[in-house]
Amino acid sequence: MRARELGIRIGRIEPGPLNAVTDVAGVRVGHTTLISGDGPLEPGAGPVRTGVTVIVPHDGDIWTEPVFAGAHRLNGNGELTGLEWIREAGMLGGAIGITNTHSVGVVHDALIEAAVRAHAMSHAAWALPVTGETYDGALNDINGFHVRPEHVHAALAAASDGPVEEGNVGGGTGMICHELKGGIGTSSRVAGSWTVGLLVQANYGERALLRIDGVPVGAAIPVTDVPSPWDQVEALGTRAGTEGGSIIGIVATDAPLLPHQCARLAQRVGLGVARMGSYASHGSGDLFVAFATGNRGLSRGAGERDPRATVELQMLPDQQINPLLEAVAEATEEAIANALLAADTMTGRDGITAHRLDPDWLMRIMRAHGRP
């Protein structure tokens, strides 16, 4: 069940056919989901509630053909590698990986390995992968380092341009959002004649602050009624992690945006997060990347000997960027709502449980606030 199927229509721009990041032509998403074991945490043994999600940015040779990209940091208590190159050159080369906080390195190197395998990489080339994370240690044996290179390769192999599985999948498997079960969510908008798609790994926030389409939903689902997994973590004597949330947001568009325009879209992810009730807490890693496939062939001319060779581009005029900016904000809201609605209740290590957002309950709250 997704937000829109429930009748929750966030914003005023229509989604694309899949209402997913894969509505942007060429974009593919793949997940590897790792769920095994139950009971007390034994580091290295489990229980395992984690995974990896990959976003393939276009249908060409992603390892050699970059697309324009930009980034934004709303709050930096997190990791998203590859941002120095995106900020410098405005380019994204290769697939993006999202996983848990302590598996960033293995995913990073596996993406390099994938590039090497794909190309018998030139002896004088290198890769700077984009790999992000949020923290799943409340449910998952995060210090067991269960994500392995083969899981990254499997996610890449599985990447599809069809509907995107949401909730407890891939990197989102063990994530918690507004003290409910979170995870992967996606949405899209057809903004003007361009498509904007968004995928989030949602793992942030406090219950009391959750809003959906402006309605104070969280206040109406108190932790006395639907317990918070963070209270269970705290009861185990470890530091409470409400603040340990984060959200990674990946924006894709087929519009011909330049790098600085991509960065503007990336900042708008934070506006959608704000509308959901987040204030981007200190412990949050709220990091966003936007890429635009509307210009391809950016490496053309690279090997040219003609020093006047240039690359022909199209640019969306700034005067037409507003629908895209608006689309990012509202698609972010909807992607997070979708993550919450898709994720089933999950019990992880030490019996800690993150409850799902019950759709019937949600709709009762929405109606009480004048929503259809």
Added chain:
Amino acid sequence: MRARELGIRIGRIEPGPLNAVTDVAGVRVGHTTLISGDGPLEPGAGPVRTGVTVIVPHDGDIWTEPVFAGAHRLNGNGELTGLEWIREAGMLGGAIGITNTHSVGVVHDALIEAAVRAHAMSHAAWALPVTGETYDGALNDINGFHVRPEHVHAALAAASDGPVEEGNVGGGTGMICHELKGGIGTSSRVAGSWTVGLLVQANYGERALLRIDGVPVGAAIPVTDVPSPWDQVEALGTRAGTEGGSIIGIVATDAPLLPHQCARLAQRVGLGVARMGSYASHGSGDLFVAFATGNRGLSRGAGERDPRATVELQMLPDQQINPLLEAVAEATEEAIANALLAADTMTGRDGITAHRLDPDWLMRIMRAHGRP
């Protein structure tokens, strides 16, 4: 009439006694409001609907004693001078001025003159004032350059630590917000045991997108019922300026924040703006500064000959910053709501009219959405 008096309680943190930026001890605000003339625009003659607002950051000698500060750009179609110094050294020295877009320079130089007058400025010192703007050309003869140095000096002389006049005053005199009459608004929060105050000059946004405390107010006050001044501008044959909006936000706190912590607060102003329905449109100058008075005497040691002389500081631990981050987001919402509610309907040049947000109408909408 302010939002809270109407029963609109945004967020969960309580405001200070004045619910204004002046709740932060030592902060003072002064306005010079310029309203004269009616009828067709005659550049240089009027009609005049503009002014200047100054924020005095502390009760000491503001021209020689800086306080820590940080800044954030949500969207950069605007001017806020002095940011390079704030970003480099994390310091705010002197009063902040806010005015219309085409009077930034005169206010900037008048603030330097005020520093010179105050000190018989040393022959080898200089000032880098912080001066911001939003565009009031829909109502005001902005190309008539009606703000003069004496208006800045008058605002400084009038600066008070009492209640802050809101709406059609000072720099906010001719401003338009969500296609209603906007202007100056303020609010505060007592976050933990620290006070956070906020002042905005609100001049942004589209009617249809206005939300107050999450309720879609703007959609319920269509421009067919309450006309938009931008439609009148467009009917005059000039480019429609819906996108011409902007918001300047100034955050003050008595917490002992370091410069980078101030910058984090500044970014949260944008989260409040987002919750009001803005997506930070291309034409917007959404620029924010936060300063913290919790450390004083920052220049101590400057003249010391002892090269090991250091300045003693207090720092708010990051683990206690969350209430302040949250406070900024919700005080921003309330300050904008206050600006809308305080501003009376105004008719400016060429008969263009910006209507007030009618409080009765607003409360009917709020109640229809389940709000008390």
Added chain:
Amino acid sequence: MRARELGIRIGRIEPGPLNAVTDVAGVRVGHTTLISGDGPLEPGAGPVRTGVTVIVPHDGDIWTEPVFAGAHRLNGNGELTGLEWIREAGMLGGAIGITNTHSVGVVHDALIEAAVRAHAMSHAAWALPVTGETYDGALNDINGFHVRPEHVHAALAAASDGPVEEGNVGGGTGMICHELKGGIGTSSRVAGSWTVGLLVQANYGERALLRIDGVPVGAAIPVTDVPSPWDQVEALGTRAGTEGGSIIGIVATDAPLLPHQCARLAQRVGLGVARMGSYASHGSGDLFVAFATGNRGLSRGAGERDPRATVELQMLPDQQINPLLEAVAEATEEAIANALLAADTMTGRDGITAHRLDPDWLMRIMRAHGRP
């Protein structure tokens, strides 16, 4: 006398025909130089040693047709307005003004006025001028505010695409560099088949640290032999201002650079400054803008009703940007050297004197270090 005429050939890329920023087609430079009075400082009365320099970025209608631009801050103890827009939208609209620190406002507003005059500016348009400064208060009555709007208009009217006057002219009139007389300097490079031009207003640095083409020139011209104006300032009982230096650098190129590429060029100005011996001291406002005229017509499509209308661009492939990066660094060195060599000895307020860099003395030092 310029560096190259003396046989000092900095770097390995050849300059353009004028060895000036005006080698970039369409770029024009104009100065208004204000020199009057002698003797003791009487604020408001003089002596006056200041002015304003304008850079006109292209040969079209500069007020309505922007070009791509980027910026960099090496050290932020200074002002360069308009940077928020350059960072957000990557565009420079209008002429750039450079003046003294306390005349930024008047120049800023005069540039707006020039735009208004040029266009009977639309009733819903605004300008965000780029105006920079360095501090000339050692020689000039800076608190007398002697730069007036008419001086800006005169500089604009005088702007020429021919050779650029250097040294004690325009905004550079009263500037001091490495405790010698500084001011305006310019240089250019033909990098690959593109031209890069650079103009500096040089007002930074310590004598002992001055290097020219790597040769430690400053150490060989001690202040015991050629007195420092800052020692005279200090002797007058005001704070010594060695650290009060700054350098504004404006880079122009005809290459088709995107905004983020412009920002990369802007950062390389600092590399040239570093080679001259600067470490970018705390008191320095080292702010740089680069603009690229290789794409024009950026506003095309703005008024289009076709939402798929895009703007066609050319992009210099990143693989060909190295010569431009290198060109900026070495042209910066040469522009500063030119400023030092062009500036005659000047005596300003209170008899304070900034001495010229004597070319014969310089060449003796160069030869002692194995230079031809």
Added chain:
Amino acid sequence: MRARELGIRIGRIEPGPLNAVTDVAGVRVGHTTLISGDGPLEPGAGPVRTGVTVIVPHDGDIWTEPVFAGAHRLNGNGELTGLEWIREAGMLGGAIGITNTHSVGVVHDALIEAAVRAHAMSHAAWALPVTGETYDGALNDINGFHVRPEHVHAALAAASDGPVEEGNVGGGTGMICHELKGGIGTSSRVAGSWTVGLLVQANYGERALLRIDGVPVGAAIPVTDVPSPWDQVEALGTRAGTEGGSIIGIVATDAPLLPHQCARLAQRVGLGVARMGSYASHGSGDLFVAFATGNRGLSRGAGERDPRATVELQMLPDQQINPLLEAVAEATEEAIANALLAADTMTGRDGITAHRLDPDWLMRIMRAHGRP
């Protein structure tokens, strides 16, 4: 042989007793150097010319006690993880790792593992390591992924506060600088009464541009006399990698700097790199971190229930920061020179050879340019 032992005295500030980053009290450095095999490249088999270097920032529990830090990007064609946290919170927690480009992930995760081992990491804590890289694929089988977690643990175990081995060690083992053999270099300065130390992994630049203390050394050691390894790479039919250089710079100081002051120091590393002749080419990853140990106990108050609990800090007054800024620039020059002088000629995969900088040859060039 180090630069200073040869009589090359860069700058005017004296180094500390070790002239190494370890002159900053508490800072330790450890290397694991991996050299094995010869002959043709067989990916996975070798030859191996790589390693990992770790910098331990202080003598306390580095995994739980952060110190203030800041960062700067001169050019972003590289990776240095952990920067989002440094930019957001201004804190460095844990050891820094530097390795080759394709081993960033394994080092990143091994540093997390080290934190876990050290603490039986709390079930609700996470680590965001700082891990950097430069590219050693000209000499090393970089796609063989030869760096393993145990190499990171060994480097940590070996970390010492004594003299720092330079040249072909640790992460610097296979590096090339100015087309000569590069690698690890270090230097320090006693700036005022504070110590500044610097460690670089130097792998950038073109031969012709190399300058040492301003002397054009590279032009006097042409590749016709001392061959360039990049010419050998190109002759093998792979893309020439002159541009593939990078430099990672880590600054340590015992001064009580705040995060934004650390960032200012970090930017000055680039000024030293510029003086060595670099223009920060497109292919370079020139990324710098500075940390300051002058404030400790930054986590105090974290667990406090008293919401007014603050952390007491010392701040170096900005007026005394100049010697530190200058120290960073000149220590960078000397650290690079030391890297070049310490590194022996190395032959790597496919017989590719990077030659050492011959000290006798160097001194002949220096003397020809008037240096003692």
